[in-house]
Amino acid sequence: MEFQEAKDKFISTWGSLGTLWGINKAMAQIQALLFISTKPLTTEEIMEELQISRGNTSMNVRQLIDWGIVKKELKAGERKEYFSTEKDVQELARIIAEERSRREIQPVIKTLQEISSIKDDGTKNTKELIKQTKALHDLATTANALLDKAINHKQNWVSSALIKIIK
């Protein structure tokens, strides 16, 4: 496998993974491109490399900035904006986990909480609904706390968590 092939494969693998995570293809591909780039890139360069339109590039770069994964860099004496991504995988994982918790897990926990607090009218169906949503609420809360704890141990959390559990 040559460099170009490997690079394309990396970008497309990351791109399709993104879809699975609720991140769109272009957004994931831009991040992938920046992740293996040796220097910050301009909108033009991203468009050229990924063969996507200016509008698409602009919108998705903004979203990556929103997520806190991509940073804008300005070069002295140049009008163009240069973009670069977080290069440290641990930090990248931390940011993604945190955003996902905030955007997805926490709202669900809140809803489960609301549902599980409905008035128990004594019927079998209501009892089952309360019981099962409570169980999910507890699971989600615990899993989220675990994730939260993990992502706040900035350095090497995965390895240290692993060691603790495995042994």
Next chain:
Amino acid sequence: MEFQEAKDKFISTWGSLGTLWGINKAMAQIQALLFISTKPLTTEEIMEELQISRGNTSMNVRQLIDWGIVKKELKAGERKEYFSTEKDVQELARIIAEERSRREIQPVIKTLQEISSIKDDGTKNTKELIKQTKALHDLATTANALLDKAINHKQNWVSSALIKIIK
């Protein structure tokens, strides 16, 4: 909030969560419906409750069975098939985590492994590609091992893992 409203809210919350996980809406809603049902349901009942077509119901129930989340039940003297889902949240989480690992994480690990093993031709770009894909490969491998360890501690893994890490 009354029972019916709570029930609808639960089904739609679970449905939209599913989308985020690469599971389609109907599939997630069927699972949600079964999860709070006090008895196994037939195709007819599912169609009726969720207002979806017969074909849609059939295909998505099959997928849930494939995932190992839903089981078919036959009643003596009846031709109809009844469906029920795993009711224990811990076990449900275990199955979902395991399936996601198998379907998504493991193939990506394999691809990252392939990409990071390309021949180093000494150029800066190749070196960066190798370095970054290796780093991702290591992270994914470790995270996956952690998940694997966790899901194989059938009982109460989340809580016990949490206790170990928090203290």
Next chain:
DNA sequence: TTATAGTTTCAAAAATTATTGAAAGTTATA
């Protein structure tokens, strides 16, 4: 067998989501 009660399949339609591209907007500098 044949009728009946059920399930599955799949091409077409509908719904959703992503992408384009050109116009509008912004900002730096001459």
Next chain:
DNA sequence: TATAACTTTCAATAATTTTTGAAACTATAA
């Protein structure tokens, strides 16, 4: 303040994904 260089917006279009529904299929019982 005018122009050039660049970015953003957004309605229209394209691509993708989901859903439908009717025909094909399967199994049981009379």
